[in-house]
Amino acid sequence: MSYTIEGRTGTWEIVVGLEVHAQVISHSKLFSGASTTFGGDPNTQVSLVDAAFPGMLPVINHECVAQAIRTGLGLNAQINLFSRFDRKNYFYADLPQGYQISQFEHPIVGKGTISIELQNGDVREIGITRLHLEQDAGKLLHDQDPTKSFVDLNRSGVALMEIVSEPDIREPEEAGAYLRKLRQILRYLGTCDGNMEEGSMRADVNVSVRKAGEPFRTRCEIKNVNSIRFVMQAIEVEAARQVEIWENGGEVDQETRLFDPGRGETRTMRSKEDAHDYRYFPDPDLLPLVLEQAWVDELATKLPELPDAKRARFQAEYGIAFYDAGVLIAEQAVADYYEAVARGRDGKLAATWVMGDLFAALNRTSNTIETSPVSADALGKMLDLIADKTINGKIAKEVFEDMVETGESPDAIVEKKGLRQVTDTGAIDAAITAVLEKHPDKLAEYRSGKDKLFGFFVGQVMKETKGKANPAMVNEALKTHLDA
Amino acid sequence: MLTGLTLTEARAGLAARKFSARELAQAHLDAIGRLNTALNAYITVLPEADVLASADAADARYAAGTAGIMDGLPIGVKDLFCTKGVRTTAASKMLAEFVPPYESTVTANLLNAGAVFLGKTNLDEFAMGSANINSAFGPATNPWKRKGDEATALVPGGSSGGSSAAVAAGMALAATGTDTGGSIRQPAAYCGIVGLKPTYGRCSRWGTIAFASSLDQAGPMTRSVADAGLMLEAMAGFDAKDSTSSNRPVPAFHKAVGKSVKGLRVGIPAEYRAPGLPAEIVAMWEQGIAWLKAAGCEVVDVSLPHTRYGLTTYYIIAPAECSSNLARYDGIRFGLRKDAPSLDGVYEATRAAGFGQEVRNRILMGTYVLSAGYYDAYYLKAQKVRTLIKRDFENAFENVDVLLTPTAPSAAFAQGENMDDPVQMYLNDIFTVPASMAGVPALSVPVGLNDAGLPLGLQVIGKHFDEETVLSIGGALEAAAGFTHTPSVHAGAGA
Numbered sequence: 001m002s003y004t005i006e007g008r009t010g011t012w013e014i015v016v017g018l019e020v021h022a023q024v025i026s027h028s029k030l031f032s033g034a035s036t037t038f039g040g041d042p043n044t045q046v047s048l049v050d051a052a053f054p055g056m057l058p059v060i061n062h063e064c065v066a067q068a069i070r071t072g073l074g075l076n077a078q079i080n081l082f083s084r085f086d087r088k089n090y091f092y093a094d095l096p097q098g099y100q101i102s103q104f105e106h107p108i109v110g111k112g113t114i115s116i117e118l119q120n121g122d123v124r125e126i127g128i129t130r131l132h133l134e135q136d137a138g139k140l141l142h143d144q145d146p147t148k149s150f151v152d153l154n155r156s157g158v159a160l161m162e163i164v165s166e167p168d169i170r171e172p173e174e175a176g177a178y179l180r181k182l183r184q185i186l187r188y189l190g191t192c193d194g195n196m197e198e199g200s201m202r203a204d205v206n207v208s209v210r211k212a213g214e215p216f217r218t219r220c221e222i223k224n225v226n227s228i229r230f231v232m233q234a235i236e237v238e239a240a241r242q243v244e245i246w247e248n249g250g251e252v253d254q255e256t257r258l259f260d261p262g263r264g265e266t267r268t269m270r271s272k273e274d275a276h277d278y279r280y281f282p283d284p285d286l287l288p289l290v291l292e293q294a295w296v297d298e299l300a301t302k303l304p305e306l307p308d309a310k311r312a313r314f315q316a317e318y319g320i321a322f323y324d325a326g327v328l329i330a331e332q333a334v335a336d337y338y339e340a341v342a343r344g345r346d347g348k349l350a351a352t353w354v355m356g357d358l359f360a361a362l363n364r365t366s367n368t369i370e371t372s373p374v375s376a377d378a379l380g381k382m383l384d385l386i387a388d389k390t391i392n393g394k395i396a397k398e399v400f401e402d403m404v405e406t407g408e409s410p411d412a413i414v415e416k417k418g419l420r421q422v423t424d425t426g427a428i429d430a431a432i433t434a435v436l437e438k439h440p441d442k443l444a445e446y447r448s449g450k451d452k453l454f455g456f457f458v459g460q461v462m463k464e465t466k467g468k469a470n471p472a473m474v475n476e477a478l479k480t481h482l483d484a
Numbered sequence: 485m486l487t488g489l490t491l492t493e494a495r496a497g498l499a500a501r502k503f504s505a506r507e508l509a510q511a512h513l514d515a516i517g518r519l520n521t522a523l524n525a526y527i528t529v530l531p532e533a534d535v536l537a538s539a540d541a542a543d544a545r546y547a548a549g550t551a552g553i554m555d556g557l558p559i560g561v562k563d564l565f566c567t568k569g570v571r572t573t574a575a576s577k578m579l580a581e582f583v584p585p586y587e588s589t590v591t592a593n594l595l596n597a598g599a600v601f602l603g604k605t606n607l608d609e610f611a612m613g614s615a616n617i618n619s620a621f622g623p624a625t626n627p628w629k630r631k632g633d634e635a636t637a638l639v640p641g642g643s644s645g646g647s648s649a650a651v652a653a654g655m656a657l658a659a660t661g662t663d664t665g666g667s668i669r670q671p672a673a674y675c676g677i678v679g680l681k682p683t684y685g686r687c688s689r690w691g692t693i694a695f696a697s698s699l700d701q702a703g704p705m706t707r708s709v710a711d712a713g714l715m716l717e718a719m720a721g722f723d724a725k726d727s728t729s730s731n732r733p734v735p736a737f738h739k740a741v742g743k744s745v746k747g748l749r750v751g752i753p754a755e756y757r758a759p760g761l762p763a764e765i766v767a768m769w770e771q772g773i774a775w776l777k778a779a780g781c782e783v784v785d786v787s788l789p790h791t792r793y794g795l796t797t798y799y800i801i802a803p804a805e806c807s808s809n810l811a812r813y814d815g816i817r818f819g820l821r822k823d824a825p826s827l828d829g830v831y832e833a834t835r836a837a838g839f840g841q842e843v844r845n846r847i848l849m850g851t852y853v854l855s856a857g858y859y860d861a862y863y864l865k866a867q868k869v870r871t872l873i874k875r876d877f878e879n880a881f882e883n884v885d886v887l888l889t890p891t892a893p894s895a896a897f898a899q900g901e902n903m904d905d906p907v908q909m910y911l912n913d914i915f916t917v918p919a920s921m922a923g924v925p926a927l928s929v930p931v932g933l934n935d936a937g938l939p940l941g942l943q944v945i946g947k948h949f950d951e952e953t954v955l956s957i958g959g960a961l962e963a964a965a966g967f968t969h970t971p972s973v974h975a976g977a978g979a
Contacts, residue, residue: 051817052812054694055691098812149827277856285697285728287728
């Protein structure tokens with residue numbers, strides 16, 4: 001156990017489980033036809049169903065169901081062919097129906113796993129307890145008027161997947177790795193954009209502490225933490241707070257807390273006594289959700305390749321290292337770019353170029369892979385020019401920088417700048433003769449046994465040819481000349 | 485007398501151009517004008533110009549030969565169906581000024597069939613009640629009077645009491661109702677008209693203000709069994725906007741009436757012979773059995789052993805659903821709002837001012853039975869019993885085609901009676917609730933008068949989606965009974 005808290009009474013470990021609310025990518029809401037686009041003017045994307053007008057009824061959006069199934073499959077989880085929607089009853093101004101339609105007893109997705117990788121290279125499996133579909137609430141705006149709060153229902157009724165982990169997490173770093181991996185999988189699947197700033201992915205963090213070998217102690221739930229960094233910080237400070245309480249002979253109360261990143265502390269939001277009684281019961285407006293295995297199978301066959309599988313395949317197919325493969329598959333778009341460059345070419349060389357010169361250029365020019373000034377096709381063509389000896393590796397760097405700047409094709413740049421590699425043995429011989437004539441002293445030294453000077457001669461010949469000579473041919477020809 | 489016709493007769497008269505839809509509508513508007521003060525059957529009467537414009541459009545369709553099955557027929561609409569641009573109150577202060585920007589599927593279907601709406605009929609608030617005394621707009625009154633006692637106002641039944649009173653008194657040729665535990669059948673029986681609760685899922689619930697979603701079902705309230713079939717044809721049909729709506733085809737229900745019932749097996753459930761059942765109810769039931777035997781039916785004793793749990797179970801499940809369904813009336817987006825310094829204060833002030841006592845009682849009961857610690861003992865157990873009740877019906881229908889029972893344990897009672905004891909009031913639903921719990925179709929047919937001169941109804945319960953057999957049996961009872969009595973308060977009376 002690498003993360004522990006040393007207290008006065010001994011060593012404490014932390015126990016963490018995460019509940020992630022992931023907004024489903026879909027055109028319309030979970031039970032209405034209203035649009036789900038982010039950033040619309042307040043209350044412009046609200047149907048009568050979302051505003052819970054009298055007599056309005058929910059109708060399930062099958063695309064949201066498909067997205068939940070895809071996500072379940074991506075988490076190696078059990079897909080429940082029978083699931084049911086329940087009402088979670090409570091009053092709040094952002095909840096028009098007075099209840100949230102959710103899945104309580106029978107979620108659409110059951111147990112699964114996510115495999116996470118830590119900084120030190122360790123790989124751990126974190127269990128998924130369940131995934132269920134539910135409606136999002138609206139939003140209250142408190143800053144529009146000195147005495148009134150305003151309600152924006154655009155988000156009301158948008159589909160969320162609540163993804164609940166087992167209490168398998170033992171370190172803040174694992175929580176971070178879990179969230180990053182989950183986000184990566186969701187993005188690969190195209191089921192959630194994972195954008196925590198816009199609130200399309202939010203985490204509730206359950207934290208408790210215990211001494212080694214103990215059963216679980218009372219946990220606290222930290223609600224709605226909206227960045228991975230804050231999740232990790234919240235776990236640290238909450239765990240420390242709980243250790244302090246236990247060690248002072250107190251009891252940790254089961255309660256809902258909020259994390260204040262500014263002050264670096266958690267504080268009570270709702271105590272157990274104030275906890276809602278949600279009075280869950282099956283929503284009588286909706287029939288149970290019964291799925292056909294054939295549909296699930298069809299969705300499974302159309303699932304995109306997921307990060308772990310892609311990483312393994314990149315290693316096997318392109319001969320690149322585990323670490324490099326991890327970097328290249330981190331984002332789907334980068335993986336696609338890399339694969340377009342590497343396919344049918346030298347995979348290792350492609351990886352070196354993408355992770356080295358390309359990433360540097362993107363960084364320097366403030367671009368992303370999607371807006372890269374050099375297309376995968378162009379970079380691939382450049383590698384072809386290296387492979388067919390039109391240019392050598394050194395010239396390639398010059399060509400690449402020109403591509404970044406001008407967006408021109410590598411061929412055009414090579415032609416325009418006359419960078420074609422010299423493979424004419426006559427020209428190379430002439431350059432060698434010229435170099436040897438210029439440096440009779442070095443030639444004598446070499447011939448008297450100072451072999452190390454070979455590199456010096458190679459450099460001089462390359463300089464003579466302005467770097468365009470084929471290095472292998474220069475080596476060979478030099479040997480003939482020097483050993484003559 | 486245009487206000488005394490059945491839908492079928494009026495449809496024929498319009499088609500033959502014996503009278504115009506405008507004349508028919510005008511006659512009803514006049515009747516409403518004369519009688520509504522006394523009966524309070526309508527909460528909202530549509531502006532005369534609008535009603536006549538609809539009638540004129542119907543006349544044009546008759547002239548063009550494009551008339552629909554309800555074309556030009558003036559009807560009342562229970563004020564629980566949202567009607568576009570027309571105030572829809574659910575008889576609650578909460579929605580006293582609510583004008584929906586949409587039309588419920590059932591009323592849209594009726595409009596498409598050419599029906600002319602006269603207005604919105606009175607009901608128990610949010611359809612919760614059996615006497616139409618829980619209306620924020622005052623009680624509706626039964627047009628029938630006890631023999632020799634014109635002074636005592638009787639209840640029209642509930643919750644669709646405005647609809648039953650209007651149809652009985654000649655203030656509409658027919659009206660829509662909704663039935664959650666008997667709210668169509670019991671008022672139909674109390675007012676001497678026909679009321680049909682179709683199979684759950686037959687009529688869309690979209691745009692009808694919800695009371696208990698797993699039980700609510702719209703249906704016709706008419707003067708004849710054939711009319712009930714005709715009007716149901718117009719109301720029913722699959723609706724993609726209601727996930728519980730059935731996609732079964734809608735048969736020509738009215739054709740089922742008049743079909744021979746010879747050889748049909750009629751079950752008489754032993755458990756409905758409740759101790760203390762008034763002799764006049766038992767006698768009428770025996771009479772009904774005799775009529776059906778005479779028509780060639782085979783009468784069979786059956787058992788529905790879980791019937792005795794029906795009412796208790798109903799008064800757990802329906803309030804549970806209502807407590808959740810009515811949470812949306814919070815003063816935030818539509819309807820009544822009472823301002824207060826805090827959000828919880830707004831809820832409390834709004835809901836205290838907006839909901840009447842019976843609605844509050846049911847919200848509290850429903851909240852209680854769903855609460856942590858009570859859910860298993862009440863709601864969950866009630867759901868299990870509901871399954872057993874359904875199974876009772878399934879078992880019975882393996883041997884019989886329909887069941888015959890009384891609709892209600894008494895005739896209409898006086899306003900003010902049964903009011904201090906809510907349980908006594910709930911007992912009015914004892915015969916109607918089981919069919920609601922099972923989701924099967926059930927029809928109330930007026931078959932005679934008691935000694936006090938008040939109408940009594942018999943209930944025909946059928947198999948899921950077999951309204952046709954129910955209507956055939958209902959038609960046979962109707963023919964045998966020859967019920968032609970009219971109430972003392974009636975559009976034709978003294979005219």
